[in-house]
Amino acid sequence: MGSGKVTTGSAPYDFQGKHVTVAGLGVSGVPAAKALHARGAIVTVVNDGDDARAREQAAGLQALGVTVRLGDGATLPEGTELIVTAPGWQPGKPLFQAAAQAGVPVWGDVELAWRLRGPDAAPWLAVTGTNGKTTTVQMLASILKAAGLRTAAVGNIGVSLLDAVLGEETYDVLAVELSSYQLHWAPSLRAHSAAVLNLAPDHLDWHGSMEAYAADKGRIYEGNKVACVYNVADKATEDLVREADVEEGCRAVGFTLGTPGPSQLGVVEGILVDRAFVENRQKNAQELAEVSDIHPPAPHNIANALAAAALARAFGVPARAVRDGLRAFRPDAHRIEHVADLDGVAYVDDSKATNTHAAQASLAAYESIVWIAGGLAKGATFDELVAASAKRLRAVVLIGADRALIREALARHAPEVPVVDLDRTDTGAMLQAVTEARRLAVAGDTVLLAPACASMDMFTNYNQRGDAFATAVRELRA
Template identity: 90%
Template sequence: MGSGQVTTSVPSGQSEFQDRRVTVAGLGVSGVPAARALRERGAIVTVVNDGDDERARAQAAELEALGVTVRLGDGAALPEGTELIVTAPGWQPGKPLFQAAERAGVPIWGDVELAWRLRGPDAAPWLAVTGTNGKTTTVQMLASILKAAGLRTAAVGNIGVSLLDAVLGEEEYDVLAVELSSYQLHWAPSLRAYSGAVLNLAPDHLDWHGSMDAYAADKGRIYEGNKVACVYNVADPRTEDLVREADVEEGCRAVGFTLGTPAVSQLGVVDGILIDRAFVENRHKNAQELAEVSDVEPPALHNIANALAAAALARSFGVPAQAVRDGLRAFRPDAHRIQHVADLDGVAYVDDSKATNTHAAEASLAAYEPIVWIAGGLAKGAEFDELVANSAKRLRGAVLIGADRALIREALARHAPEVPVVDLDRTDTGAMLQAVTEAKRLARPGDTVLLAPACASMDMFTNYNQRGDAFAAAVRELGA
């Protein structure tokens, strides 16, 4: 963990953008507020967008009324005279627009970078979270803890509330709980969080980043310039490696979280109690009880890890122990995240449709035993051998759905040949009811039927929310 002088960005006003030719790449949640904010500050704004659908045309009309030029269906060419690009986070670095910008020496920012530079002189500090899985839950837990401490806060960023709206809005905050994706971090070179956390690292979005090393490096940007704490996962050494590589402010510390007994400068678990040995006086000898495992809902192992990470960030900001406990008790996860749907004939039915990759699915499977597993969908290039091998002993049976279910079936044949498998060769909307019916047939009292697909949903559903809703509806129909 390096230490160097960090220069915090000077909050920018009209002087920086007046008459500056800025191209905004992409409409949507981030592009529209970015274009609006830049235009309000005197920039000459052109928006380029690959799509040309009804929604894009409506957004274009809104921006054109403000004096913004919008080019729909034309996201490749660099507009003449462009001095800065502000991009939506999902646009890949290899796009022709960005290649042309690099050749022309034009800087590229994301919406997070723009928000960071536009924040006011008394702006709220950012407690930032990234990771392959658990970001949203951790940020929501963090916001709940901060609110329990009486602080004005909001969960923002990749979580759905635009950082630009939070930074430029009229509401004042003491601190922001910020979820950041690897895409957003890639385009945020000057971001400097008060404290940051990388929850875990597993292969994901490699088609966007190009390699696992590049993906990890973008995640590690969250530690750059941290002021108080770089929070890492003791169980994932790669996150600690990223801390070591970061250049931080003098006095910033590495703080680990673990599901085991915490060492000095760590948070962990002892006899069902969440313990802090990082933010206490004389941490070599003392520890502070924060909450009980039972205060975490649901108390699955990966969710306890999320709670510890949230607690570490909150404690780095001076939040008292009681607020950690009260905030965790008040928190309830969003739908489709290890959500208990019902108990039927002694069998629990749990919806973790949000488990869209193997890393998330393995964490979900580790929370229950025995399990009838409903899995499958779009694999996105994933391999399933490690997931199945690590989870085989927990499986009562498996029901497979979706376009790439054969990959999971083959992994089950290699690593869990004794587990009965139902392979559903259908992708219509009624497939989920059949899947739940087959799972009910395989399950015994005391089992859990778990939807943890380890795959994306778009082969059969609009998104993971619709897939989870279909699962819950099927369970209700069976119980009627």
Template identity: 90%
Template sequence: MGSREVIDLQGTHVTVAGLGVSGIPAAKVLHARGAHVTVVNDGDDARAREQAAELEALGVTVRLGDGATLPEGTELVVTAPGWKPDKPLFTAARAAGVEIWGDVELAWRLRGPDAAPWLAVTGTNGKTTTTQMLASILKAAGLRTAAVGNIGVSVLDAVLGDEQYDVLAVELSSYQLHWAPSLRAHSAAVLNLAPDHLDWHGSMEAYAADKGRVYEGNRVACVYNVADKATEDLVRAADVEEGCRAIGFTLGTPGPSQLGVVEGILVDRAFVEDRHKNAQELAEVSDVNPPAPHNIANALAAAALARAFGVPARAVRDGLRNFTPDAHRIAHVADVGSVAYVDDSKATNTHAAEASLAAYESIVWIAGGLAKGATFDELVTKSAKRLRGVVLIGQDRALIREALARHAPEVPVVDLDRTDTGAMLAAVREAQALAVAGDTVLLAPACASMDMFANYNKRGEAFAEAVREIGS
């Protein structure tokens, strides 16, 4: 983590796999460092040609419509994180003994001497919120920091920009971790593990192993979820630096080396003198916005990473108070006729939807979209007692309908056979008809959005617009 030589890419023949949000910055960075850069891309549409022209003007070679062939003489491949490991390009690279890096690995290798350490966050759900909470806490402690990574701000930009940081809060996806073999964080957290992106990773074991890479070489703390044994198993399997500690977070009373909750107070029994006898108050549950159970868990994970970096208790409280969650994450849209309407469009998988459903007592649930290979039996079984009714939309809604028929046959279900964007207003109207005073109409789709909307943000905006229409 300390002083060391930055990798020299001058004259190296580098192939960048994929245009887009990570490929273009990577190509520019590599070119600026004197590498001979060739970008290969599967697509050859108008957008790709426009991006190619921009890079070619700099002197970068671009091959459109040919993402399968490894250019002759390639000495290094830098890939967009979403490219699957079984692509022919990567098979050819491995056969030729060529290393494959993602943009996170490239950023890690290009960090200057004495660069800011990384506090890393991964997990199936809650990554973005936890990373933003962590950055808010670090800022409240007076540290120069930013929330970067799989969150909008490129790690490359943060590492190579002019701004100097004391520490970075880094959100990492399983894709990014897969392609970042030499990453070594100061401390890291795996928030939870549930089946997701299995079409990409090939198996739950491979997915978990990629998440677990975040713990490799940690110096101070490996933060795990006491309620999710799989995260603790990853800590046990990790090869860490001497003296690195396993730190648990729990919604219950914490044991030694854990953070948890006691009578509405977030407390630390990990980073205190004599942790067997003492505990440090950090914040109140009411300081967490919103104070839903899974979000309190996010706050505890963020607090654990911040405390591992030496942040005082007061900064944890102030950072949590200052934090405002992003749109479409359990966002209260409005009350209409004593019924609350809540937008959690970001709940794009079953694990996220389960956490969302657990936050309310009586729910009319709007769900459906692209299932991404998921099954819904466990989600329905766990949530059935909370459901007043269900409105289904989207391409794979039948999978949820069938799970409801098996495990919650008494719950009324409205199946909207529509995938047009106007279906959201119809769904909200159907939900309004099912709800009674005191209920929550909850958009927590448990599915991706791309069958009907450009992204989950657009889906959440359509829901909010529909709520405003029924309330006007």
């Protein structure tokens, strides 16, 4: 960690009369355009698409006096002094290349929100990582609320940071989920404390390389005031802490599923323990909660809880609030969600496991599994996942466009495991998959939907895929 003091704020930006281009409509673009227009900027919105939804959004903005160019997201409007981009727009797009040549800065919606905060704005406790971000941020918000703090879970979680920053409601602290896309476009962000939960290959088509992806994740630590929270089991996260420039006195705080050392949080005999935010941490520890207070108590969910607890403790939250907040928390649907028990077999929906890293964590939570997997691989390989999980697999049912990649990995690393390959990609395939899984399972097994793939080959999104699984289980139960 760098020892030089980093400026935690950013210079006020006067938008009055400035020509600002907003790249992309949608969840972030429309509120950004409105916020900029309200502050006197001359706003032009450019958007690649020209569908009915885009035209509807454009009409609302044009009524305010905002210029909108549909179907033309590549050309830099003349006179542009600043670009505010939707987080998903790739850095290599011609618009950004033109901006770089013209010396025009590019901000994301997170950077804009950070710049628009008032002088008494709530500090941010920020979370990123390949997997577990949403659950951790929701756990953190639950803990903060249990401590009596006014807070909200915001960012890459459904609630716009712009809405949180500019809305009428005031907060003591914000629990902020940040994606690698958002961090890429947020150069001035300086969180109170931040965590990187884990790092695994993901979105490499957007970032260009694993090194670039990790570097963007690591931006979350820049300028941290109190704690940079990292995963002891994932050295890459600690490396990012070492490379960060932070405020004087900011500490590296690890979390581990094992016994914690000084400046760490961990687990001792089923108890979550803090050895970071206590006096004389060389000798003392503070009990925070029991593993049984976490729902569900799967290993990766315990890790999420430890990360959330570390950020809360960095903000001065007492131990009792950690316990109460974890007890009160329930994860969103399709995240290791127990659907039903049939004939002694548990049926679990983890449709949110859309990459191999998430699926491996899910598979590690159960001893004997009939695994339903497959979908769009997004360039992923499955050898490491299958090799790590082979001993837990009773059988596998494969669905989706890229199921052959998983089948080949199974042949290499788990040739004795029975595999049912369903050669169909219609939505009705899920009922057949669950039916086959029921046939293969025995009492004590878990039928686990943890696809390790994206869903868009068969479903609108992972939510629809998980709903189809739950519906199929209920049909078997009838």
